[in-house]
Amino acid sequence: MKAAHYLPLFTVFLVTACGPQPSEGTGSSAESVQATVEKPAVETVEGVTTVRIDGNDRMQFTLTEFTVKAGDTVRIIFENKGRMPKTAMGHNVVVLKKGVDANAYAGKAALARDTDFIPASEADSVIAHTKLLGPEESDTIEFTAPEPGDYVYLCSFPAHCFAGMRGIMTVKE
Numbered sequence: 001m002k003a004a005h006y007l008p009l010f011t012v013f014l015v016t017a018c019g020p021q022p023s024e025g026t027g028s029s030a031e032s033v034q035a036t037v038e039k040p041a042v043e044t045v046e047g048v049t050t051v052r053i054d055g056n057d058r059m060q061f062t063l064t065e066f067t068v069k070a071g072d073t074v075r076i077i078f079e080n081k082g083r084m085p086k087t088a089m090g091h092n093v094v095v096l097k098k099g100v101d102a103n104a105y106a107g108k109a110a111l112a113r114d115t116d117f118i119p120a121s122e123a124d125s126v127i128a129h130t131k132l133l134g135p136e137e138s139d140t141i142e143f144t145a146p147e148p149g150d151y152v153y154l155c156s157f158p159a160h161c162f163a164g165m166r167g168i169m170t171v172k173e
């Protein structure tokens with residue numbers, strides 16, 4: 001199978017496409033979140049940190065904090081373990097750039113139903129995001145861990161971020 005040879009190139013493309021833009025750091029405005037980690041699922045192998053996060057029908061992420069090293073590749077494997085239909089209980093993971101107001105982003109996202117709650121007007125606020133998932137669906141995203149700091153990730157389905165479906169990615173030197 002020749003396709004395997006193209007994978008590294010494809011990965012580089014993904015990282016480039018989703019990589020952070022240099023922006024003025026306004027310091028960390030990330031709010032602290034309650035960490036109810038049921039199943040720590042963070043593993044780093046040769047510069048790639050794989051993070052497994054599940055969503056459920058109670059509007060929760062199974063992982064609400066993780067730490068990565070600046071410059072490493074972050075691979076988030078997100079799975080919707082709920083049973084409710086996507087229209088009522090869809091989930092995604094949106095990783096915001098440093099300093100972006102998560103509540104403001106979520107408020108705008110809630111109005112963007114046509115684009116699965118990823119508002120095009122706020123694209124500059126996002127490092128990377130998964131697709132909106134229905135029950136038993138999964139999606140994987142990759143990006144390069146940006147400069148050190150705290151970065152909020154959230155589900156942008158209406159009301160989910162406000163209900164607590166958010167977490168913090170800490171990037172260390």
Ligand SMILES: [Cu+2]
Nearest residue numbers: 091155157160
């Ligand atoms: Cu959600």
